Structure formats: structure tokens, C-alpha cells
Amino acid sequence: MCGILFGASPASFQAPEKAQWEGLKTALNRRGPDAQKEVCLTEPAQLSDPAEPQLSLYGYATVLHLRGEQTVAQPLQDPNNNYIFFWNGEVFDSLQVNPHCNDTTVVFDALVAASNNSDPTVARRFFLDAIQRVGGPFAFVFYNCRTGDVWFSRDCLGRRSLLWRLPDSDHPSFWLSSVICTEGEPAPSGQWQEVSAHGIYRLDTRQWLSNPEKFSESLTCYRWSSLPATPTSLSGISGIEAVPQLQLPYQSAFIGILRQALRERVETIPSTLSLLGPDSTRVAVLFSGGVDCLCLAALLHQILPPGEPIDLINVAFENPRTTQLPASSQGPKHRGSFYHGPPYQMTLPSGEVYLFDEKEYHRLFDVPDRLTGRASFRALAEWAPQRTWRFVAVNVPYSQVEVQRTRITQLMQPAHTVMDWSIALALWFAATGEGYLEPWQTEHEVPISPTIQLQAYRSPAPVLLLGMGADEQLGGYSKHRDRFEAQGWVGLVEEMQGQIDRIAIRNLGRDDRIISDHGKESRFPFLSHRVVDFLCSVPVHYKADLRFQRGIGEKILLRYALRQLGLPLSACQQWKKAIQFGARTAKMTSGKDKGTDKI
Structure with a gap:
């Protein structure tokens, strides 16, 4: 993973600010703690004529090392x-990359080879062919000194962040950046926007x-x-009878393709990253307990070595609007007035201490996702008892929300709605991996003592697996059911396609900016090109049959895949709760806020 910062301007302009x-x-240093490098070049727009206007190029990149030795x-x-290359991505599903090699150099060599033609028109055509053969999540910037072209884009699903600011009369330079959070400085002037994921951009600096x-x-x-396209054919849909008892068509193939996508996203992580101790782990799962993350965790168990633990990150928030519990201003913060046994003691990384009785601890942090998370954790532990599963309860008091409010608001820019904020808040704290192992999952009996110390734990995993893409492709949102009820199968197909078309601009760039702030990389197996292409070929009623009730009809293919893997029926029938409601980050201060309101 990389953080990208790139600028270009007429040499007469003193840039950057x-x-x-x-x-x-x-x-950007927070995104890439392992290496940083800065470049600055000034050159004539036409190499053959030094009298032509000159171009200033300046760039900075940071690296989180996750590929190669x-x-x-x-x-x-x-x-x-002649060529300068910034790469924030991972190569999957395409170019052959030796497990011991870094994919950045492989992509760079491929793009240089494609660009090394004396005819600019031919070089541009070869470049476009080369970049479209790269599969995986990425954003990049590539400068070709021979043609004066600056190429840049995000992958067609927009899984990595890239923002641009176009030149204007006050700021005649062109900037690209992974983030626009400026560590206390005001955000740069001018209009920053998400680079569209619909295509590959070329800036002709000589013409500019x-x-x-x-x-x-x-x-x-x-x-x-x-681009991904959902088939519109509705042939083969018969009248509703009963829920299939054994399996659906495409079920086994779906498991195999998803497992391979997950394998590619895990096995390339250098094993040296987990050599911090016998209980260390390279990968964690954002774990609400829903069927998306449950399937990822189950397949991850089949892929990782037997002795490697799997961290399941579950986040819950104190929501003052629903709990109405004032905090003491002096000493440890006592929550609750009726103590039934020793209080729980929770010490934050900042050193702040909170005391809860057991009843109030559960009242504060037993949000919907915590309850389903615990249930699915137990299902996994019974299904694969030989694996060390760690359920990491990330508990966030409201005071910590206020401490991080400004930072998270800056990071998610240019996203700016109430819904953006509530989702970004949950993801930012989940990505810290800083939580607790609750007493019920420890190996020993809870001791009799003045307080029960919640065992603090911080996941060392540099990669976080998320289930984004499953709801969009498998009919998991309430909008899918609304369209189906109003317009039938045609409406459902259109809504599925619309959800995939909008995913880049709606949330993936924002989510990359939020999660990467902790030096972690997000990976989305359900958005693997192979998985997306496969699901596009599956008839709609095998992906979501909304003639059945919630907990069965939506994401029906995924539910049957879980049953085939051997998970219990109760775990396969969880239904969708948006993260802002499952973790209780929505409507923290007012019940009147709408998700589309600007903050």
C-alpha cells in the first residue's frame, strides 16, 4: 500500500504551497510507515526546444510494505x-508476480515497456492496453517524459482513494493525493474531488x-x-414453492472462486510480518457476525496455517442519545449505580480508566453487531475448535468520539454527509484493532477480585478483510427488496447494477482513506474481478430470491455456501444491519439527522 502526493505546474509558479x-x-506518513521518498523535477515541455515553457513536477510517496521480501x-x-511511477495497489487476478517479488516493480516494468515507443500515438495505445491488464485494487500516477503525458486512475471499482484538485486562477497547479487531511493545517484551498473510477486519465502537459x-x-x-454488468435475462425463474433443502446451482463454484480470491489476498502477505510471537497474526476480519464476514472467516480458516490465529474485530459505541449515562468528571468513570459483583475495568490506550458493573457494561456495548458477533464467533469456535479465534471487542466511549471527531471528518473528505461520518467513525475505530478480550472467551475462570480487568489487546494484523461488495451484488440492502416489491425482477436487476456502478464514488475511496490512516490495508475479496465476473454470470434469482423473507431470500447464494461449509443454520440466517446502526454510530446526538444531511 502507498500514499500518493503528486503535483504539476508551470515552472514560473512557485509551487507547492x-x-x-x-x-x-x-x-501520508500514517498510510505508509515503512518508506518515504520525495522527487522534484523541472524540464522543458518540448525536449527538443529548451526555450519552450517549463514544467515543474513534484511528488511524495509513502509505503506500507506488504509484498515481496x-x-x-x-x-x-x-x-x-524518463518515467516516474506512483503505485497504491496490489496485483491480483492478472499479471504473474513471483511471491518473493514486489508487485510495484512488475507493474512499472510492464508500463515502461508499453510506453517505450517513439511514436506517441502507439505508445499511448500500448499503455492503455497494459494498464487494463492489471487486476486488483489500485490507484496510480505515471509520468512519461517522452510524450509529456501524466497518466492516472483508480481501478474500475474504485477500491483505492485518489483525489484531484484542478488548477484555477489562484492556484495554477494540478494536484493528486490519496488524502486531503492536513494534520492541523486548514484543508488546501480549491475544489478537491474524488477521481472518477470510470476510466483512465491522461493529462497532456505540453498542451496545458x-x-x-x-x-x-x-x-x-x-x-x-x-465494466461489471449484471445479466438482464430472467429465463428459468419458476414459481415459488419452498426453500431448497440441499443446494443451489452455482453454490460450489461460488465457494471455490471466493476461496481463491481470498487466498490471493492473504498468501502474498510476507510471513515475516507475523513473526512477532507465537500468537501473532497477519490478517484480521471486520466482524459484525453477518453472513458476509462469517463466510470470509470460515474460508480464511481453510487457507491459513493451522497455528496462525485469526482476529475478528467487532466495534461498538457508547451512544449518548440511547444510553443517557453521564460520566463522572473526576477519577475513574463509574457507569451504573447497581453493582452485581466486581465491576469491569476498561483502560483505554490513552490511560483513561472506565469502571462498569456487568449490567451497565452490556447495556452500553451490547449493540446489535456485538450480539450477532458473539453468536457467530461461538459458531466458528464450535465449527473449527482447533483454530485460535480472537474476538476483539473494540469498545468506544463517547468521549473518544469527540477526541477524534475533527480528524475523522478531515480524513473522509470530500465525503461530507451524516451517513459518511457515521460509517467512517465505525471504520476508523475498528481499524485501530485496539480492543479487549472479554471474560467469557478467556481460558481461565474469572478471578474473584475488586475489579475484572478486561484483557486489553491490539491486533498486529496489517491487513483487514472486509465484506464490501457482497450486499451490492447479492441483494443485501433494503433498497433491493423495495425495488423488487415495486418492480419485480427487472427492478431488482437494475438496482444490483446501480449499486455496483455507485460503489466507487459512494464509499470505497472514503473507506480506504479511513482505514489506511492506521497503517492498515483494506482488502475486499467479494470485489475480486473473478468474483464479480462470476456473479455477473449467475442468474439473479440464485443470488437473491426476495420472494422469501429476510434472513433467507437476500444473499441466498451466500447463505447456502455457508451451510455447505458446515456452519449452523442459525448463523446462516442473520440479516443485514448497516454498520452505523449495528455499531450504533448513527444519530449520536440527535434523532432528527438524516443520512443525506451535510455535516
Whole structure:
């Protein structure tokens, strides 16, 4: 994973603004703690004519090392500085990358080879062919000095963040960045926007410098040659009879393809990252207990070595609107007035101590996702008792929400709605991996003592697996059921396609910015190209049969896959709760807020 910061401007403009640039660099350091590198070049727009206007290029990149034996600092440059490359991504489903090699160098070499043609038109065509053969989540910037082209894009599903700020009269430079949170400095002036995931962009710097007032005419977008498309054929749908008792068509194939996608996203993580101790782990699962994350955890068990633990990260928030519990201003914060045995003691990483009686602890943090999470954790522990499963309860008092409010609000920009905030809040705290192992899952009896110390634990896993993409493709949202009830199968198919089309702009860039702030990388097996292509080929009624009630009809293919894996029926019938309601980050201060309201 990488943090990208890139700028280009006429050399006569003194850029970048130092305070803003340094603030962005500091924010990017959190994304990539393992290596940092900065470049600055000034060159004529036409190499053959030094009298032509000059172009200033400046860039900064940070790296979280997750691929290959050696950390590769970015940006990459060829020996003659003809090409400069920034890469924030992982290669899956496509180019052959040796497990001991870094994928950044493989992609760079492929793009250089495609660009190394004296005819600019041919070089551009070869470049487009090469980048569209790269599968996996990514955002990149590539500068070709020979043609004066700056290429950049996000993958067609938008799984990595990339933002742009276009030049204007006050700021005549062009910027690209993974984030716009500036560590205490005000956000850079100008309009920052998410780079669309619908295509690959080329900035012709020579044309731009020849006519700086018409920047847009020097910018070209090439649409991806293939995008996910849900089939519209509705043949084969028969009348409703009963829930199938054994299996659905495509069920076994779905398990195999999803397992392979997960394997590719786990086995490439260097094993040296887990050598912190016998109980360390390379990967964690964001775990609400729903069928999406339950399936990922079950397949992960089949992939990882037997002795490697799996961390299941479950987040819960104190919501003052629903709990109405004032905190003491002095000494440890006591919650509750009726103590039934020793109080629970929870010490935050900041050193702040909270005391709860057992009843009040559960009243505060037994949010819907905590209850389903515990139930699914127990199902996994009974299904695979030989595996060490760690249920990491991330408990967030409201005081900590207030401490981090400004940072999270800045990180999620340009996303700016109440819904964006409530989702970003849950993901940011979950990605810390800082929680507790509750007494009921410890190996020993709870001792008789003045307090029960909740065992603090911080997951060392640098990779967090998330179930994004399952609801969109398998009819898991209430909008899917609403469309089906109003417009039948045609409406359901259209809603599925619309959800996939919107996922890049709606949440994946935002989620990447939030999770990566902790030096963690998010990975989405349900959004593997192979999984998406496979699900696009499956008839709609085998993915979601909304003639059946909640807990059965939506994501029916996934539920039957879990049964085939051997999970109990009760675990396979959980239904969708949006994370902001499952973790109780929604409506913390007012019940009147709407998700679409701006903050």
C-alpha cells in the first residue's frame, strides 16, 4: 500500500504551497510507515526546444510494505528519469508476480515497456492496453517524459482513494493525493474531488502549458474497456414453492472462486510480518457476525496455517442519545449505580480508566453487531475448535468520539454527509484493532477480585478483510427488496447494477482513506474481478430470491455456501444491519439527522 502526493505546474509558479504540502506529507506518513521518498523535477515541455515553457513536477510517496521480501521505496524512476511511477495497489487476478517479488516493480516494468515507443500515438495505445491488464485494487500516477503525458486512475471499482484538485486562477497547479487531511493545517484551498473510477486519465502537459487557461482541453478520459454488468435475462425463474433443502446451482463454484480470491489476498502477505510471537497474526476480519464476514472467516480458516490465529474485530459505541449515562468528571468513570459483583475495568490506550458493573457494561456495548458477533464467533469456535479465534471487542466511549471527531471528518473528505461520518467513525475505530478480550472467551475462570480487568489487546494484523461488495451484488440492502416489491425482477436487476456502478464514488475511496490512516490495508475479496465476473454470470434469482423473507431470500447464494461449509443454520440466517446502526454510530446526538444531511 502507498500514499500518493503528486503535483504539476508551470515552472514560473512557485509551487507547492509549503505548509499545505508538508501537511499532506505528514498525513501520508500514517498510510505508509515503512518508506518515504520525495522527487522534484523541472524540464522543458518540448525536449527538443529548451526555450519552450517549463514544467515543474513534484511528488511524495509513502509505503506500507506488504509484498515481496524487500521494501521498495516510491516513486520509482528509470535511470534516465524518463518515467516516474506512483503505485497504491496490489496485483491480483492478472499479471504473474513471483511471491518473493514486489508487485510495484512488475507493474512499472510492464508500463515502461508499453510506453517505450517513439511514436506517441502507439505508445499511448500500448499503455492503455497494459494498464487494463492489471487486476486488483489500485490507484496510480505515471509520468512519461517522452510524450509529456501524466497518466492516472483508480481501478474500475474504485477500491483505492485518489483525489484531484484542478488548477484555477489562484492556484495554477494540478494536484493528486490519496488524502486531503492536513494534520492541523486548514484543508488546501480549491475544489478537491474524488477521481472518477470510470476510466483512465491522461493529462497532456505540453498542451496545458501552451494554453494554461484551457486546462480541461488537455485532459482526456479513456473509459475502461470492460465494466461489471449484471445479466438482464430472467429465463428459468419458476414459481415459488419452498426453500431448497440441499443446494443451489452455482453454490460450489461460488465457494471455490471466493476461496481463491481470498487466498490471493492473504498468501502474498510476507510471513515475516507475523513473526512477532507465537500468537501473532497477519490478517484480521471486520466482524459484525453477518453472513458476509462469517463466510470470509470460515474460508480464511481453510487457507491459513493451522497455528496462525485469526482476529475478528467487532466495534461498538457508547451512544449518548440511547444510553443517557453521564460520566463522572473526576477519577475513574463509574457507569451504573447497581453493582452485581466486581465491576469491569476498561483502560483505554490513552490511560483513561472506565469502571462498569456487568449490567451497565452490556447495556452500553451490547449493540446489535456485538450480539450477532458473539453468536457467530461461538459458531466458528464450535465449527473449527482447533483454530485460535480472537474476538476483539473494540469498545468506544463517547468521549473518544469527540477526541477524534475533527480528524475523522478531515480524513473522509470530500465525503461530507451524516451517513459518511457515521460509517467512517465505525471504520476508523475498528481499524485501530485496539480492543479487549472479554471474560467469557478467556481460558481461565474469572478471578474473584475488586475489579475484572478486561484483557486489553491490539491486533498486529496489517491487513483487514472486509465484506464490501457482497450486499451490492447479492441483494443485501433494503433498497433491493423495495425495488423488487415495486418492480419485480427487472427492478431488482437494475438496482444490483446501480449499486455496483455507485460503489466507487459512494464509499470505497472514503473507506480506504479511513482505514489506511492506521497503517492498515483494506482488502475486499467479494470485489475480486473473478468474483464479480462470476456473479455477473449467475442468474439473479440464485443470488437473491426476495420472494422469501429476510434472513433467507437476500444473499441466498451466500447463505447456502455457508451451510455447505458446515456452519449452523442459525448463523446462516442473520440479516443485514448497516454498520452505523449495528455499531450504533448513527444519530449520536440527535434523532432528527438524516443520512443525506451535510455535516
